[in-house]
Amino acid sequence: xxxxxxxxxxxxxxxxxxxxxxxxxxxxxxxxxxxxxxxxxxxxxxxxxxxxxxxxxxxxxxxxxxxxxxxxxxxxxxxxxxxxxxxxxxxxxxxxxxxxxxxxxxxxxxxxxxxxxxxxxxxxxxxxxxxxxxxxxxxxxxxxxxxxxxxxxxxxxxxxxxxxxxxxxxxxxxxxxxxxxxxxxxxxxxxxxxxxxxxxxxxxxxxxxxxxxxxxxxxxxxxxxxxxxxxxxxxxxxxxxxxxxxxxxxxxxxxxxxxxxxxxxxxxxxxxxxxxxxxxxxxxxxxxxxxxxxxxxxxxxxxxxxxxxxxxxxxxxxxxxxxxxxxxxxxxxxxxxxxxxxxxxxxxxxxxxxxxxxxxxxxxxxxxxxxxxxxxxxxxxxxxxxxxxxxxxxxxxxxxxxxxxxxxxxxxxxxxxxxxxxxxxxxxxxxxxxxxxxxxxxxxxxxxxxxxxxxxxxxxxxxxxxxxxxxxxxxxxxxxxxxxxxxx
Amino acid sequence: xxxxxxxxxxxxxxxxxxxxxxxxxxxxxxxxxxxxxxxxxxxxxxxxxxxxxxxxxxxxxxxxxxxxxxxxxxxxxxxxxxxxxxxxxxxxxxxxxxxxxxxxxxxxxxxxxxxxxxxxxxxxxxxxxxxxxxxxxxxxxxxxxxxxxxxxxxxxxxxxxxxxxxxxxxxxxxxxxxxxxxxxxxxxxxxxxxxxxxxxxxxxxxxxxxxxxxxxxxxxxxxxxxxxxxxxxxxxxxxxxxxxxxxxxxxxxxxxxxxxxxxxxxxxxxxxxxxxxxxxxxxxxxxxxxxxxxxxxxxxxxxxxxxxxxxxxxxxxxxxxxxxxxxxxxxxxxxxxxxxxxxxxxxxxxxxxxxxxxxxxxxxxxxxxxxxxxxxxxxxxxxxxxxxxxxxxxxxxxxxxxxxxxxxxxxxxxxxxxxxxxxxxxxxxxxxxxxxxxxxxxxxxxxxxxxxxxxxxxxxxxxxxxxxxxxxxxxxxxxxxxxxxxxx
Numbered sequence: 018x019x020x021x022x023x024x025x026x027x028x029x030x031x032x033x034x035x036x037x038x039x040x041x042x043x044x045x046x047x048x049x050x051x052x053x054x055x056x057x058x059x060x061x062x063x064x065x066x067x068x069x070x071x072x073x074x075x076x077x078x079x080x081x082x083x084x085x086x087x088x089x090x091x092x093x094x095x096x097x098x099x100x101x102x103x104x105x106x107x108x109x110x111x112x113x114x115x116x117x118x119x120x121x122x123x124x125x126x127x128x129x130x131x132x133x134x135x136x137x138x139x140x141x142x143x144x145x146x147x148x149x150x151x152x153x154x155x156x157x158x159x160x161x162x163x164x165x166x167x168x169x170x171x172x173x174x175x176x177x178x179x180x181x182x183x184x185x186x187x188x189x190x191x192x193x194x195x196x197x198x199x200x201x202x203x204x205x206x207x208x209x210x211x212x213x214x215x216x217x218x219x220x221x222x223x224x225x226x227x228x229x230x231x232x233x234x235x236x237x238x239x240x241x242x243x244x245x246x247x248x249x250x251x252x253x254x255x256x257x258x259x260x261x262x263x264x265x266x267x268x269x270x271x272x273x274x275x276x277x278x279x280x281x282x283x284x285x286x287x288x289x290x291x292x293x294x295x296x297x298x299x300x301x302x303x304x305x306x307x308x309x310x311x312x313x314x315x316x317x318x319x320x321x322x323x324x325x326x327x328x329x330x331x332x333x334x335x336x337x338x339x340x341x342x343x344x345x346x347x348x349x350x351x352x353x354x355x356x357x358x359x360x361x362x363x364x365x366x367x368x369x370x371x372x373x374x375x376x377x378x379x380x381x382x383x384x385x386x387x388x389x390x391x392x393x394x395x396x397x398x399x400x401x402x403x404x405x406x407x408x409x410x411x412x413x414x415x416x417x418x419x420x421x422x423x424x425x426x427x428x429x430x431x432x433x434x435x436x437x438x439x440x441x442x443x444x445x446x447x448x449x450x451x452x453x454x455x456x457x458x459x460x461x462x463x464x465x466x467x468x469x470x471x472x473x474x475x476x477x478x479x480x481x482x483x484x485x486x487x488x489x490x491x492x493x494x495x496x497x498x499x500x501x502x503x504x505x
Numbered sequence: 506x507x508x509x510x511x512x513x514x515x516x517x518x519x520x521x522x523x524x525x526x527x528x529x530x531x532x533x534x535x536x537x538x539x540x541x542x543x544x545x546x547x548x549x550x551x552x553x554x555x556x557x558x559x560x561x562x563x564x565x566x567x568x569x570x571x572x573x574x575x576x577x578x579x580x581x582x583x584x585x586x587x588x589x590x591x592x593x594x595x596x597x598x599x600x601x602x603x604x605x606x607x608x609x610x611x612x613x614x615x616x617x618x619x620x621x622x623x624x625x626x627x628x629x630x631x632x633x634x635x636x637x638x639x640x641x642x643x644x645x646x647x648x649x650x651x652x653x654x655x656x657x658x659x660x661x662x663x664x665x666x667x668x669x670x671x672x673x674x675x676x677x678x679x680x681x682x683x684x685x686x687x688x689x690x691x692x693x694x695x696x697x698x699x700x701x702x703x704x705x706x707x708x709x710x711x712x713x714x715x716x717x718x719x720x721x722x723x724x725x726x727x728x729x730x731x732x733x734x735x736x737x738x739x740x741x742x743x744x745x746x747x748x749x750x751x752x753x754x755x756x757x758x759x760x761x762x763x764x765x766x767x768x769x770x771x772x773x774x775x776x777x778x779x780x781x782x783x784x785x786x787x788x789x790x791x792x793x794x795x796x797x798x799x800x801x802x803x804x805x806x807x808x809x810x811x812x813x814x815x816x817x818x819x820x821x822x823x824x825x826x827x828x829x830x831x832x833x834x835x836x837x838x839x840x841x842x843x844x845x846x847x848x849x850x851x852x853x854x855x856x857x858x859x860x861x862x863x864x865x866x867x868x869x870x871x872x873x874x875x876x877x878x879x880x881x882x883x884x885x886x887x888x889x890x891x892x893x894x895x896x897x898x899x900x901x902x903x904x905x906x907x908x909x910x911x912x913x914x915x916x917x918x919x920x921x922x923x924x925x926x927x928x929x930x931x932x933x934x935x936x937x938x939x940x941x942x943x944x945x946x947x948x949x950x951x952x953x954x955x956x957x958x959x960x961x962x963x964x965x966x967x968x969x970x971x972x973x974x975x976x977x978x979x980x981x982x983x984x985x986x987x988x989x990x991x992x993x
Contacts, residue, residue, distance in 0.1 A: 044636065044639070046571070046572045046632070046636065047576055047579075047632075047635060048572045048574045048575075048576065048623065048632075051572035051573070051574060052572075053569070053570070053571050053572065053636050054569055054570040055569055056567040056568065056569045056651065059567075059568050059569045059570055060567065060568070062570075063568060079544040079547075079548065080544065080547050080548070080551060081541070081542055081543055081544045081546075081547045082541070082542040082547055082550075082674065083534070083541050084534045084536045084539035084540075084541065084672055085539070085625075085656055085658065085672050086536045086539060086595070086672070087536075088535055088536065089602070089611065089613075090610070091535075092602070092611065093610050093611050099611060103602045103611050104601060104602065104603070105600065105601055106600070106601070106602065107574070107597045107599075107600055107623070108597060108598065108599040108600065108601075108602065108613050109595045109596060109597050109598075109625065110596065110597075110598045110599065110613065111595075111596040111598065112593065112594070112595055112596065112660040113592060113593055113594070113596075113660065114577070114580070114591045114592065114594065114596065114624070115592075122578070122581050123577065123580065123581050123587060123591050125577075125596050125598065125622055134613055135536065135595070136602070137573075137597065137625070144534070144535075144536075147535060148532065148534065148541050151532070163544065167656075168573055168655075168656065170573065172600040172601065184572055184573050184574070186570065
């Protein structure tokens, strides 16, 4: 089974698709660009969602739900937004099918044409700000701190499971504030939440930064992002948090009476993270034997495999171990299959990314021990059954930390300061990762570099120090370095 | 505030709409028939979802996610299904908008017409069974026990918040089995899960039964349902569980190699419950002062109101009470508003359905007591602060039970055995509720009764005893009684 995965060194893209399929994360569907998220993949999303949801609630947010459909005219109301989102989207034009009178099966009923077409939401700023107009009269109605878990559709031309799909699942936060300062603080707070989630739960190190004007969300004043680095040296935008200024409030005429008794437009933020994170998770940790999951996101953290197969004594011992582990809060499964050989099972559990495997044979039992195999390092150790609960619980923490350290070491090695054009090209072409370089601050230069190298400015890191320098392309003065990389 | 609700006796429909609005459960949206579920309403749905999800997982199910869109041709594959679902649905015909070259804003790009139209899922049997074909080869691949939480769209002509909306949120279980017996057992098991959820969580008594052929799900062999009774004497279908036989397996050619090494079509079930349950919850318990929530589904179970307004001493005491309640697992909020008067706040908390209110003034504090007000009965009692945690925790259990008992007493009073046509009409017109009557078993008679009385056969109760009788309309022989009622 494990042999069926294309090695990363041979074809990274194919390796990714193999992992998605063989680790049973997702399937293609008959609908162009839409995937079926299989139970194992959806289980990871459920854990991500629950963790993020708890963090949103701890920071004072509540969930709500807005319509799937957006009247076409709404998209036109915010000038920059329409440019970004009105292009590739699913358009509902009719509301009824009927039997073809000529016997051609069912057809769209031409009499059921909508007066105004509906767009399947690509993002919900417009429908939400149209609603907020009715909810906000005075500063007492602010802030509004709402999040929505939803599906959205963007008609992408080139799709890849999790990373870029026509339909995807995400959360979108939409908040309304009485001042720019408060909205900016919210934007930054949610960026921190995303960074904390990425690092503590996904074990995926990220760089917090600001997007350039060219890469900004359509309708935002400022877009903050977290950027991660995949094993092939390409960057992945893993979450964005936008300060929207008063753009949507003006487009939808949402004003409030402030404390000074004056009418003022409301200040806004929005922030989102999606099933794309699962793509990032795969490409941060996994290897040529299959998926590697950080223990915090694994539905099953430990599998106990009776060797060579289940027997009453082994099952009894496995139950006892499982009970000890569960008492420590560990999520355990006991393998009960009596058809396949241990070698097959080991490969299968490695493929789907179970963090820890316990192999338990009669000789182990007699010796009062169990074989503990780590998925991250593939190390095997014989461990006394006495105290196994604490051992495994500590080991899971260690694996979580090890995955983060490993990914961070790789990421840090792949941030390269470059000061000449040749160095930039060399890093992007050969070494991969981020090139940390000076840039003159213009969109023109950014686009020219993109055309020449296929790399984009991933972000201006928040912690990038002020430093006088010369733009890597034009030689014009620059005040700080930015991160260039090829990206997903 | 409370005065703004239309009394039930005056206009039950308007009372319902008033509750939805004034208890801040949902708003209308600019999209026909679609609602905005506001945070208070969505919080109830989150608790419902979490409780149901846990019950599904306990019975061995896992979650997955299938595409929002269904190719038009899929709907035609199951003959009965297409009749039921292909009619009123949202049809995606194009995938791009563009700027009108004549300056008319954005328009649908005629060059971006889909080769095959996509239907926004009204239910997912077709796309799921098309997928199961790839997942099932042998009996070893069975059963598949999958559930999906999703939004669905049915283009309803007359809509009402929660009860019937164009887009709604629901869960749909879709299972695949190696035998009819196993699939029927699954169908019945999930009906029991729904009934248990309705009664234990929603405090809403339900009758388990089977739908007549005429009311059966389009594509099902047998539809099981739970039926509840609303305060206005109308029935509400609160959940359905379908035995689909081999209908979808045949339509999508899903066969498996059985233990006898023969190819056989797979047996199927599907089962669903939706945000409609929130409508049922409202109409089971609430009164002319607002929403009444069973404690198990209330995000906030207890509110502590300092009287006449917060002060350092009262807040300190409230914090202490809150800590005691939280230690008992109670969800508590402390009112911190210093603008409004207690009377206004009391009405507001009654409106939104907080099950228990604690009023705490300086005199109470001096006397070592607190005023406890129950939302369900509106009773107020002075209770010693000593032991308040246990008192309130027990009270919440009592309220949960009282709501169920009260609803069950009303429901039981409104099941009327009728043996003549006049009795039937009288019950349906004047008393309301279920009329328990003999029926000759034909769709023809059922439809004639519906036309004459606007009542439908809600179900053939599972526990309806065999009893020889004569059909209420035709006088033809009948073997057991069925439940007639007007319904939502």
